[in-house]
Amino acid sequence: xxxxxxxxxxxxxxxxxxxxxxxxxxxxxxxxxxxxxxxxxxxxxxxxxxxxxxxxxxxxxxxxxxxxxxxxxxxxxxxxxxxxxxxxxxxxxxxxxxxxxxxxxxxxxxxxxxxxxxxxxxxxx
Amino acid sequence: xxxxxxxxxxxxxxxxxxxxxxxxxxxxxxxxxxxxxxxxxxxxxxxxxxxxxxxxxxxxxxxxxxxxxxxxxxxxxxxxxxxxxxxxxxxxxxxxxxxxxxxxxxxxxxxxxxxxxxxxxxxxxxxxx
Numbered sequence: 001x002x003x004x005x006x007x008x009x010x011x012x013x014x015x016x017x018x019x020x021x022x023x024x025x026x027x028x029x030x031x032x033x034x035x036x037x038x039x040x041x042x043x044x045x046x047x048x049x050x051x052x053x054x055x056x057x058x059x060x061x062x063x064x065x066x067x068x069x070x071x072x073x074x075x076x077x078x079x080x081x082x083x084x085x086x087x088x089x090x091x092x093x094x095x096x097x098x099x100x101x102x103x104x105x106x107x108x109x110x111x112x113x114x115x116x117x118x119x120x121x122x123x124x125x
Numbered sequence: 126x127x128x129x130x131x132x133x134x135x136x137x138x139x140x141x142x143x144x145x146x147x148x149x150x151x152x153x154x155x156x157x158x159x160x161x162x163x164x165x166x167x168x169x170x171x172x173x174x175x176x177x178x179x180x181x182x183x184x185x186x187x188x189x190x191x192x193x194x195x196x197x198x199x200x201x202x203x204x205x206x207x208x209x210x211x212x213x214x215x216x217x218x219x220x221x222x223x224x225x226x227x228x229x230x231x232x233x234x235x236x237x238x239x240x241x242x243x244x245x246x247x248x249x250x251x252x253x254x
Contacts, residue, residue: 027214027217030210030213030214031214033207033210034207034210034211034214037203037207041200041203041245045245045248045249045252046252048187048196048249049184049187049188049249049252051184052173052177052180052181055173055180056173059173072163072166072167072170075163075166076163079156079159079160079163082156082157082160083156083157083160086153086156086157106164107160110163110164110167111167113167113168113170113171114166114167114170114171116171116174117167117170117171117173117174117175118170118174120174121173121174
């Protein structure tokens with residue numbers, strides 16, 4: 001006997017109401033990062049050792065700021081999804097819940113810090 | 126009914142390492158490492174947007190020998206995770222599922238990761254000099 005409602009079966013989202021969302025988001029962010037990483041590496045190699053004025057001038061360019069913003073947003077989303085799966089696989093019980101919360105908060109905070117930092121440099125350029 | 130403790134399989138410790146398993150484990154390990162690299166990037170951005178002292182501190186950290194060592198490790202992790210990630214995306218659309226292809230693409234990923242990491246540091250050193 002199937003206790004699932006026909007509508008639920010048609011929607012195909014399963015008991016977690018999530019379906020393939022996690023898997024798909026991980027792939028979408030992976031493709032975004034695969035496209036952005038060559039640019040990021042080229043950018044960071046040029047400016048990693050530069051003085052603060054040089055870094056400000058570089059990130060102050062709207063083109064660079066946009067790509068850097070896209071990179072950090074995709075990066076921390078992808079990191080959150082990936083770390084979540086690793087913890088789901090190997091850690092169970094209360095430590096899992098604590099770690100999952102820590103991962104979400106850390107990735108959210110790192111995103112906010114990056115966005116504010118890039119924004120401050122761009123808008124004061 | 127009391128749950129009986131039964132041995133779980135497979136026993137990773139009795140498996141001899143193969144390129145398939147080692148690269149798979151490495152993909153996870155580099156992914157976890159790169160998450161910390163991302164936190165480092167956020168800290169670097171914050172210091173660049175902050176005071177002159179804050180940026181000077183992060184620049185000194187990054188240019189010290191241990192900082193350079195960490196950056197070198199992150200750069201290899203990034204290149205490996207990038208190329209092996211593309212390998213994963215190829216599998217996702219059904220490409221390269223034959224065993225000989227697994228081995229070929231695996232060795233290709235190692236070669237590309239090593240070469241691109243060397244290229245990055247060649248460019249970085251030449252820029253710094």
